[in-house]
Amino acid sequence: MEEPVYNHGIDTIDGDHLGLAVFRGLPILIVNLGSKGRFADQIADVEYLHASFAEMGLAVVGVPSDDFGGEPGELDRIKDRYRLDHRATFMLSRPMRVGGDRPSPLFRTLTAFRSAPVRSDAEKFVVDGEGYVVERFGPDVRPRDKALLAALKFVLPTLGY
Numbered sequence: 001m002e003e004p005v006y007n008h009g010i011d012t013i014d015g016d017h018l019g020l021a022v023f024r025g026l027p028i029l030i031v032n033l034g035s036k037g038r039f040a041d042q043i044a045d046v047e048y049l050h051a052s053f054a055e056m057g058l059a060v061v062g063v064p065s066d067d068f069g070g071e072p073g074e075l076d077r078i079k080d081r082y083r084l085d086h087r088a089t090f091m092l093s094r095p096m097r098v099g100g101d102r103p104s105p106l107f108r109t110l111t112a113f114r115s116a117p118v119r120s121d122a123e124k125f126v127v128d129g130e131g132y133v134v135e136r137f138g139p140d141v142r143p144r145d146k147a148l149l150a151a152l153k154f155v156l157p158t159l160g161y
Contacts, residue, residue: 002113004131005030008106010061010093013079018091020061020106020131027155028059028127030110031143032098032118034070035081038139039122043086045143049152050090056156060090063107065098070121098123110136126151 005028006021020028031046033039043062050060064071064078071078078095082088096104099118103111110125111117113133122139126148135151142148 002132003109005106005109005127005133006131008109010063010096010106013064013075013082013092013094015094023059024131025129026057026059027129027152028061029152030061030063030106030125030127032063032065032067032107032121032123033082034065034068034121035078035086036072037068037070037121039120040070040086042122042139042143043082043088047086047088047090049143053152053156058152058156062088062090062092063098064092064095065121066095067097067099067118068121071095109133124148126155128155129157 006024009017009019011017029049033043035043046060046062066072075094082092098104098107107118110133113136120139124137125133126135128134134155137148
């Protein structure tokens with residue numbers, strides 16, 4: 001049986017530990033990212049989702065990872081790329097393993113949905129207010145794609161879907 005993401009925490013890019021249980025009752029969009037990778041252009045659209053839906057209760061969590069070669073460098077440089085170069089204001093974790101033989105515990109939980117490993121940057125996981133993954137999109141589905149927007153509207157209680 002799948003477990004809720006609320007059982008996990010992240011270390012934020014700013015150095016704090018955050019238990020994901022703080023989002024209990026709220027939907028979460030979790031996206032693994034590579035700010036220098038093939039899909040780095042999607043970061044602006046993830047920011048758009050954050051700006052558009054945060055007031056409705058959506059938490060957006062970006063997870064930098066160098067598993068696919070898209071997140072090289074030291075932590076301070078990675079942080080600068082997101083905050084200064086990409087102007088990202090959504091929550092960011094410290095870089096973590098998302099794929100391969102030993103993904104982080106959070107990504108083991110996320111990938112239990114559809115039982116498939118993360119194979120690229122820009123995979124998106126839509127988590128409902130109970131903490132369970134209800135939809136998963138690969139990098140070919142951009143953040144503003146109508147299928148992803150429909151999944152977000154489904155889990156956002158303020159939109160009444």
